[in-house]
Amino acid sequence: MGGIIRRDFLKACLSGVGCFLLEHYLSLFSYAKEILGGRQVSRYTGKFLRGIPSTCEICPARCGIIGFLEGNQLYKIGGNPRHSNNRGRMCSRGLAGINIEYDPERVLLPMMRRGERGSGNWEKISWDKAIEEMGNRMRIIRTGDRTKDFFFHPGGEEPLLAKRFLSAFGRPTVIDEEGLNHLNKAVAQRLTWGVGAEVPDVANSQYILNFGSNPYENHEFYVGLIGRLVEARLTRGAKLVTFDPRLSKTAGNSDEWFPIRPGTDGIVALAMAHTIMKSDLYDREFLERWTNISPPRLEQHLSRYTPKMAEEMSGVRADDITRIALEFAGIKPATTLSGGGVVKHFNGVHNERCVALLNALTGNIDVRGGRCLPRLYDLEEANHPPFTSVPAQRAMTLIKQGRMGCTFYFSYKSNPAYSNPDKKLTEEVLKDEKSVPYLVVMDTHMTETAHLADLVLPAATYLESWGLTSTPALDMIPFVALRQPIVRPLGKSRSADEVFSELAAHISGGMERYFDFDSMEDYIGRIVSKIEGLQQMGGLKYLKEHGLWFNPEAKPEYRTYRRGGFKTPSGKFEIDSEGLKRRGFPSLPTYEPIPGHETLRGEFILTTFKPGLMTPRTGNAKWLSEIVHDNPIWINKIAAAEFHIERGDLVKVTSELGSFVARAHLTQGINPWVLAIADGLGHWKYGRIARARKFKSRDPDTHLVWWGEDWFRVNPNTAIPEKSDPIGGGQAWMDTRVSITKI
Numbered sequence: 001m002g003g004i005i006r007r008d009f010l011k012a013c014l015s016g017v018g019c020f021l022l023e024h025y026l027s028l029f030s031y032a033k034e035i036l037g038g039r040q041v042s043r044y045t046g047k048f049l050r051g052i053p054s055t056c057e058i059c060p061a062r063c064g065i066i067g068f069l070e071g072n073q074l075y076k077i078g079g080n081p082r083h084s085n086n087r088g089r090m091c092s093r094g095l096a097g098i099n100i101e102y103d104p105e106r107v108l109l110p111m112m113r114r115g116e117r118g119s120g121n122w123e124k125i126s127w128d129k130a131i132e133e134m135g136n137r138m139r140i141i142r143t144g145d146r147t148k149d150f151f152f153h154p155g156g157e158e159p160l161l162a163k164r165f166l167s168a169f170g171r172p173t174v175i176d177e178e179g180l181n182h183l184n185k186a187v188a189q190r191l192t193w194g195v196g197a198e199v200p201d202v203a204n205s206q207y208i209l210n211f212g213s214n215p216y217e218n219h220e221f222y223v224g225l226i227g228r229l230v231e232a233r234l235t236r237g238a239k240l241v242t243f244d245p246r247l248s249k250t251a252g253n254s255d256e257w258f259p260i261r262p263g264t265d266g267i268v269a270l271a272m273a274h275t276i277m278k279s280d281l282y283d284r285e286f287l288e289r290w291t292n293i294s295p296p297r298l299e300q301h302l303s304r305y306t307p308k309m310a311e312e313m314s315g316v317r318a319d320d321i322t323r324i325a326l327e328f329a330g331i332k333p334a335t336t337l338s339g340g341g342v343v344k345h346f347n348g349v350h351n352e353r354c355v356a357l358l359n360a361l362t363g364n365i366d367v368r369g370g371r372c373l374p375r376l377y378d379l380e381e382a383n384h385p386p387f388t389s390v391p392a393q394r395a396m397t398l399i400k401q402g403r404m405g406c407t408f409y410f411s412y413k414s415n416p417a418y419s420n421p422d423k424k425l426t427e428e429v430l431k432d433e434k435s436v437p438y439l440v441v442m443d444t445h446m447t448e449t450a451h452l453a454d455l456v457l458p459a460a461t462y463l464e465s466w467g468l469t470s471t472p473a474l475d476m477i478p479f480v481a482l483r484q485p486i487v488r489p490l491g492k493s494r495s496a497d498e499v500f501s502e503l504a505a506h507i508s509g510g511m512e513r514y515f516d517f518d519s520m521e522d523y524i525g526r527i528v529s530k531i532e533g534l535q536q537m538g539g540l541k542y543l544k545e546h547g548l549w550f551n552p553e554a555k556p557e558y559r560t561y562r563r564g565g566f567k568t569p570s571g572k573f574e575i576d577s578e579g580l581k582r583r584g585f586p587s588l589p590t591y592e593p594i595p596g597h598e599t600l601r602g603e604f605i606l607t608t609f610k611p612g613l614m615t616p617r618t619g620n621a622k623w624l625s626e627i628v629h630d631n632p633i634w635i636n637k638i639a640a641a642e643f644h645i646e647r648g649d650l651v652k653v654t655s656e657l658g659s660f661v662a663r664a665h666l667t668q669g670i671n672p673w674v675l676a677i678a679d680g681l682g683h684w685k686y687g688r689i690a691r692a693r694k695f696k697s698r699d700p701d702t703h704l705v706w707w708g709e710d711w712f713r714v715n716p717n718t719a720i721p722e723k724s725d726p727i728g729g730g731q732a733w734m735d736t737r738v739s740i741t742k743i
Contacts, residue, residue, distance in 0.1 A: 040068050040078075042070050042075060045070065047070055049068040049069060049070055049075055049076075050068070050069045050070075051066045051067070051068050051069075051078075052066065052067050052069065052484065052486045053065070053066050053080050053082070053482070053484075053544075053545070053546060053547025053548070054066075054067060054462075054463070054482065054483050054484050054485075054486055054547060055462070055467065055469055055481045055482065055483040055547070056077075056090075056094045056097065056462065057156070057157045057462035057467070057483065058093045058094060058097060058100075058462075058615065058617065058618065059091075059093065059156070059218075059220075059222060059615060060156065060220040060471075061085070061086070061219070061220060061221050061222040061223060061224060061471070062085075062469050062471045062481065063079065063080075063083065063085065063086035063089075063090065063091075063094055063222075063223055063224070064079065064080030064082065064083025064085070064086055064088075064481060064547050064548055065077050065078065065079060065080055065090065065094060065097075065547075066078045066079070066080050066547070067463060067486030067487070069486070069487070072487065072488065073487075074098055074101055074102070074463065074486060074487050076095075076098060077090070077094060077095055077097050077098055077463075078090060078095075079094070079223075080547050080548065082546055082547060082548055083481065083547060083548050084473060084474070084475050084477065084479055084548065084550060085221070085223075085224035085471065085473065085474050085475075085479075086223045086224045086227070087224070087227065089223045089224075089227055090223065091222060091223050092612075092613050092623070092624060092627070093613060093614075093615065093618055093621075093624065094223075095623075096618065096621040096622075096623045096624050097461075097462075097463060099620075099621035099622050099623055099624070100444065100461060100617075100618070100620070100621055101461050101463050101464075101487065101490075102490075102699070103444075103445070103620055103621075103622075103687065103689075103699075104697035104698055104699050104702060105445065105446070105620060105687040105688065105689070105697075106444055106445060106458070106490060106491070106493070107443065107444060107445060107446055107450070107456060107457075107458045107459075107493070108458050108490055108491025108492055108493055109124050109125075109458055109491060109492050110124070110125050110126065110127055110129070110130040110455070110456065110457050110458060110492065111123065111124055111125065111455070111456045112125050112129075112130075112133070112454070112455055113453065113454045113455070117430075117431050117433065117439075117452050117453075117454070118431055118451055118452050120451065122456070127492060127494070127502075130455060130457060131499070131502050131503060131506055132506065133455060134440060134455065134503060135503050135506030135507050136506075137407075137408055137438060138150065138169070138408065138503065138507050139506075139507045139508075139509070141407055141408060142169060142170055142507060142509065143509070145170075146405075146407065147169055147170025147171050147172050148170075148171055148172060148173055148388055148405075149173075149405045149406060149407035149408065150169065150170075150172040150173065150407065150408045150410070151172065151173045151174075151175060151395070151406050151408065151409045151410065152166060152172055152173070152174050152175065152410050152412070153174075153175035153177075153392070153395075153409065153410065153411045153412065153414045153416065154174075154175075154177065154412045154413065154414060155177060155411075155412060155413035155414035155415070155617070156177065156413070156617070157413050157462060157467075158412075159412065159495070159496035159497050159500065160466065160467050160468060160497055160520070160523070160524070161496075161497040161500045161501070161515075161523070162412075162496070162500070163380070163381065163384050164381060164500075164514055164515075165500040165503070165504060165511075165514070166384075166387060167384050167385055167514070168504060168510070168511040168513075168514035168515075169507075169511065171385055171386075171387060171388065172387060172388070173387065173388045173389075173390060173404070173406075174387045174388065174389050174390070175390055175391075175392050175395050175414070175416075176389050176390060176391050176392060177392050177414060178391070178730070179390075179391025179392045179393050179394065179724070179729060179730055179731055180391075180392050180393060180419060180420070180730075180731050181340075181730070182220070182340070182343060182730070183391060183728050183729055183730035183731075184343040184344070184345075184348030184349050184352065184725045184727075184728035184729075184730035185338065185342075185343040185348070185352050185728075185730075186728075187349055187727065187728035187729070187730070188343070188348070188349040188350075188351075188352035188353045188356070188727075188728065189352065189356070190579075191349070191353070191568075191574065191577045191579045191580060192353055192356050192568075192573065192574055192575075192577065193356075193365075193373070193561075193566045193567070193568060193573050193574070194566045194567025194568040195373060195374060195567060197374045197472055198371050198372065198373070198374065199221075199371075199372045199373070199374050199375070199472045199473070199474060199476070200225070200335045200336065200337050200371055200372070201333075201335060201367075201368060201369050201370055201371075201372050201474075201476070202225060202228050202229045202232055202238070202335060202337075202369075203228035203229075203231065203232055203369075203474070203475075204232070204333060204368045204369035205232060205238055205333055205334060205335045205369040205370070206236070206237075206238050206239070206331050206332065206333060206334060206369065207238065207239050207241075207327065207328055207331040207333075207334035207335075208229065208232075208238060208239065208240045208241070208334070208335055208336070208337060209241050209324070209328055209334065209335070209336045209337070209358065210240060210241065210242040210243065210244075210250065210254065210336070210337040210338075211242075211243050211244075211265045211268075211269065211336065211337065211338045211339070211341065211342045211351075211355050212243065212244055212265055212338060212339045212340060212341020212342040212343075213250065213337040213338055213339030213340075213341065213342075214244070214248040214249065214250045214251075214339060214341075214609065214610070215229060215250055215337065215339075216248070216249035216250040216253055216612070217248065217249045217250070217610065217611065217612030218610040218611075218612060219339070221471075221472070221474060224474045225474065228474060239255050239327075239331070240253070240254045240255050241254060241255060241256045241257075241258075241324055242254040242256070242257050242258070243257075243258045243260040243265060243268060243316070243341075244257065244258075244259070244260065244341055245259055245260060245261065245262050245341070245605075245607060245670060245671040245674040245676070246259070246607065246609060246634060246669065246670050246671075246674070246676045247259070247667070247668075247669025247670065248609065249612065251669075252669075256324075258316045258320065259315070259669075259670065259671040259674075260314050260315060260316055260671070261313070261314050261315050261597075261605075261671060261673065261674075262341070262345070262594075262597070262605045262607055262671075262674060262734050262735070263345040263346070263347055263351070263593075263594045263597060263734065263735065264310075264313050264314035264315075264591075265314075265338075265341065265342045265351050265354070265355065266342075266347060266350050266351035266353075266354035266355075266589070266590075266591040266592075267305060267309070267310045267313050267314060267354075267591035268310050268314050268316055268321060269351075269354040269355045269357065269358055269589075270302060270305035270310070270354050270357070270589060270590075270591055271305050271306060271307045271309065271310035271318075271321050271325070272321060272324065272325035272328065272358060273302050273305070273325075273354075273357050273358055273361055273589075274302040274303065274305045274306060274307070275307060275321070275322050275325035275326065276325055276326075276328075276329045276358075276361050276362065277295070277298065277299045277302055277361070278299075279325075279326065279329070281326070281329035281330065281362075282295070282329070282361045282362065282363075283361065283362055283363030285363070286360065286363040286365065286573075287360070287361065290365075290561065290566075290572055290573050291360060291572055291573045291574070291575050292570045292572045292573070292574050292575065292576050293575045293576045293588075298575065298588075301588050305591065306318075307319075307321040307322050307325075313591075313593070315671070328358065328362065329361070329362050332362075332364075332369075333364055333367055333368060333369025333370050334362060334364050334369070334370065335359065335364055335369060335370050335371050336355050336356075336358055336359055336371060338351075338352055338355045340609075340610075340733070340734070341607075341734065342355060343725075343728075343730065344730065344731065344732060344733040344734045345594060345725065345732050345734050345735055346594045346595065346723065346724075346725055346726075346732045346735050347591070347592045347593075347594055347725065348725045348728055348730055348732070349725055349727040349728040350586070350589065350590050350591065350592055350727070351591075353577070353589045353590075354589045354590075354591065356371070356589075357575060357589045359371040360573050360575060365561075365573060366558055366559050366560060366561055367558050367559060368556070368558050372476065372558070373560060373561065374472035374473075375472060375473045375476050375477065375478040376470040376471060376472050376473060376478045376479075377470040377478050377479075377480055377531060378470075379468055379469070379470055379480070379527060390404070391724065391729045391730065391731070392414075392416060392419075392420060392731075393420055393421050393422075393722045393724065393731045394722065394724060394729065395416075396416070396420060396422075396425050396426045396429045396430075396722070397425070397722055399429050399435050399436065400425065400428075400429050400435065406435065406436050406437075407437055407438065408437070408438045408440070409430070409436045409438065409439045409440070410440045410442070411439070411440065411441045411442070411443075411449055411453075412442045412443075412459070412496055413442070413443050413444070413459060413617070414449070415443075415447040415448055415449045415450075415616060415617075416430070416449055417430060417447070417448040417449040417451075417452060418447065418448040418449065418616060418683065418685075418686075418715070418717075419616050419717075420717065420722075421717050421720040421721060421722045421723075421731055421733070422657060422717070422720065422721050422722045423715065423717040423718055424658065424718065425722070427448075427452070430449065430452045431452055438454055438455075439452060439453045439454050439455075440453060440454065440455045440456075440457065441453040441455070441456050441457070442456075442457040442458075442459045442496060442499070443456070443457075443459050444458070444459050444460075444461055444493070445620060445686055445687055446685060446686065446687070447685060447686050448683070448684065448685040448686065450685075451685050457494075457499065458491060458492055458493035458494070459493060459494070459495070459496065460489040460493045460494055460495040461489075461493075462483060463485070463486045463487055464485050464486070464487055464488065464489040464490070464493065464495070465483070465485060465489075465495035465496075465497070465520075466483060466484060466485065466495065466497065466520040466521070466524060467482075467483030468480065468481070468482060468483070468524050468527060468528070469481050469483065473550070475556060476556035476557065476558070477550050477551065477554045477555070477556060478550065478551075478554075479548050479549060479550035480528070480531060480534060480543070480548070480549050480550075481543075481547060481548045482524070482540075482543035482544065482547055482548070484543075484544055495520070497520055498520075500515075501515045521540065524540060525539060525540040528540050528543065533549075533551050534549050537549060561573075575588065575589065576588055580727070583727070585726075585727055594732075594735050596735075596737055597735070597737075600673055600737070602739065603737050603738065603739050604639070604673055604674060604675045604737070604738055604739070604740065605673060605674050605675070605734070605735065605736070605737060605738075606653065606655070606674075606675050606676075606677070606716065606719065606720070606734075606736040606737075606738045607674055607675070607676045607677075607733070607734045608676070608677060608678065608679045608716060608720075608733050608734070609676055609677075609678055609679070610678065610679060610680060611628050611678045611680060611681070612628075613627055613628045614628050614678070614680040614681060615680050616679070616680050618680075619680070619681070619683045619686050619687065619689070619690030620686055620687035620688075620689045620690045621689070622689050622699075622701055622702070625689050625690065625692070625707075626705075626707070628681070629681075629692060629707040630663075630707075631662065631677060631678050631681040631682060631714040632662055632663040632664060632665035632677075633651060633653060633662040633663070633664060633665060633675055633676070633677045633714075634665050634667055634669075634670045634674075634675060634676040634677065635651075635664050635665065635666055635667070635670070635675060635740070636666075636667065636668065636670050636671065636672040636674070637666045637667065637668055638668075638672055639672045639673070640664060640666050643740060643741075643742060644742060645664050645666070645740070645742050646664070646666070647664060647665070647666045648663055648664060649663070649664045649742055649743070650662070650663060650664075650742075650743040651663075651664050651740050651741065651742055651743060652740065652741045652743055653675065653677075653716070653719060653738050653739075653740055654719065654738060654739050654740075654741070655719040655720070655721070655736050655737065655738045656721065656737070657718075657719055657720070657721040657736075658718040658719045659718065659719055660714060660715065660716055660718050660719055661714075661743065662677060662714045675738065675740070677714065677716050679715075679716065679717075681714060681715070682713060682714040682715030682716075683715075684713070684715070688702070688705075689702065689705065692705055692707050692708060693705065719736065719738060720733065720736050721736065723735060723736075
């Protein structure tokens with residue numbers, strides 16, 4: 001283990017980022033204790049704790065965890081040092097998973113609605129009754145050849161047997177939650193290099209150009225990525241430059257920050273590409289051999305995107321655009337980060353392709369320290385029929401308009417009544433029995449959507465159920481990670497996989513043949529047995545002991561596209577997209593202004609961001625709610641003065657759709673024409689901790705809630721309309737024009 005001198009260590013801690021290094025060294029020390037025979041001990045009883053490795057499911061990063069048990073009780077959750085992505089590190093949300101597990105307000109029994117939808121009148125029923133109720137309805141749908149009228153809406157944690165069950169059932173409609181998140185990014189990437197994800201190899205990069213991403217607080221690779229980014233900056237002096245309308249934690253920790261106007265990242269990236277081409281600093285070999293466009297044609301296309309033009313559109317000075325472009329092209333290796341600030345717009349697909357172009361121009365594609373293709377194992381079962389997939393935010397409009405028929409809506413750990421834009425429309429559709437005749441919600445809590453359901457099923461948490469994942473490897477060596485039960489399901493809660501098996505048996509008609517295995521352990525064992533190398537190490541037994549497996553002899557390999565090209569129609573990195581051309585869209589990376597953003601007369605652009613500790617599914621986690629319980633609206637100080645708004649004032653934010661009220665947070669850390677507010681807060685159901693209400697329960701902490709209810713009552717989705725990128729179909733969260741009024 002390499003050393004770090006005391007002066008640098010203290011400097012890192014004081015900088016606000018050293019916690020990652022501190023956590024890293026402490027995790028290594030903890031791991032060393034394990035190797036040397038040390039064991040975790042309860043601080044209360046002095047008893048030794050038993051550790052079970054598994055995988056966290058709170059966010060897409062899927063970090064490796066260890067659940068420490070005292071008897072059969074979960075005592076705490078820690079990071080798994082053997083996991084090659086998070087390397088033993090954990091975020092606060094992962095640690096607070098124990099709050100979700102033992103929350104006294106968890107749903108623990110099946111319940112059937114009595115009275116009108118949303119009335120809150122429930123009858124407790126048995127699982128046999130619930131399976132019979134659902135199975136009978138689904139059998140009628142299936143025998144009537146109307147399987148497309150069955151809507152399945154999974155949240156972030158998709159059950160392992162979901163696709164198998166849906167395939168057996170027929171051709172149902174799947175509601176895609178990615179439509180609310182990074183669908184535009186995935187579409188742009190698939191159009192450009194054939195896969196819908198990328199791995200920024202920040203650990204080995206010297207220059208990181210960040211457009212609209214906030215890895216210090218949130219990222220699909222979160223802990224694993226930010227740990228590597230911090231190390232690269234502290235140990236090797238890697239430079240981080242951020243373009244973001246808001247002074248996020250990442251922007252505040254960057255070497256340079258530019259408060260760009262929302263949705264103009266694409267034109268800044270194109271102006272940088274223009275500068276690189278004009279200065280003859282592009283990678284000629286990669287451009288000519290591995291892309292489908294010639295340098296002269298690309299230079300001609302970029303000629304109109306001058307830094308001066310980009311300055312007029314984005315507010316970023318032309319001199320800074322030119323300087324940063326030259327730095328990015330001149331320092332190797334370099335990479336880009338791109339997040340919601342880039343893709344959650346009406347022009348999100350184009351913006352992402354413009355950022356990707358910078359990597360291709362400089363040859364930083366799938367090289368050490370560049371933007372790399374994901375390394376992972378394909379755990380998908382073959383021969384799944386294509387399902388009708390609809391972005392989550394579009395589904396309600398299509399149902400309302402009668403363009404899609406929905407007979408049975410099954411929501412699994414998703415909460416559209418809370419998370420969708422235009423939440424009033426979603427509530428209206430889900431409450432209307434003509435639009436949605438039957439609504440089943442399977443979740444751990446009584447969410448806003450569960451309160452509108454006909455049947456509520458108690459879901460096992462990720463700490464109580466099985467799963468198998470292979471997320472993109474940040475060290476470029478693919479791995480397989482196991483999620484296994486750490487504790488037994490509380491009450492009558494069950495995993496969705498168990499429910500699917502029972503439903504298939506009840507519906508019958510051949511569906512039961514798809515579930516010819518004895519248990520989830522048996523099923524996972526079959527998948528694992530097909531992975532070369534893992535079976536020789538012990539297969540499922542090895543995974544249960546270690547939580548993760550990768551080939552110990554493998555080394556990071558770069559430029560993998562040289563073996564067979566990119567997974568695109570041309571086999572090349574498609575700067576000139578064949579897919580876009582066929583659909584009638586501009587085929588080259590293009591900047592298209594967002595309609596309505598050209599003139600703002602006394603108005604603002606409302607943007608949203610994800611706070612570092614909270615997600616829509618952690619609202620009732622007591623530790624996190626105590627830390628993050630205020631949701632003010634960010635307003636530039638100069639802009640606020642024009643409206644005579646002072647810090648802490650209540651302001652009404654109004655769009656063409658609706659309005660909400662929030663307290664004003666005045667700051668210089670935001671573009672003057674932008675307002676920003678966090679999502680993941682503002683629950684009106686879910687649980688009393690999520691609504692800041694104290695109550696007595698078996699957990700003594702629940703009567704110690706000291707923060708006020710009004711802080712939690714801000715959900716901006718009342719004012720954000722459903723509006724999607726016409727290419728990608730992802731929600732344009734960052735484009736809403738609003739006015740503000742002091743109350």
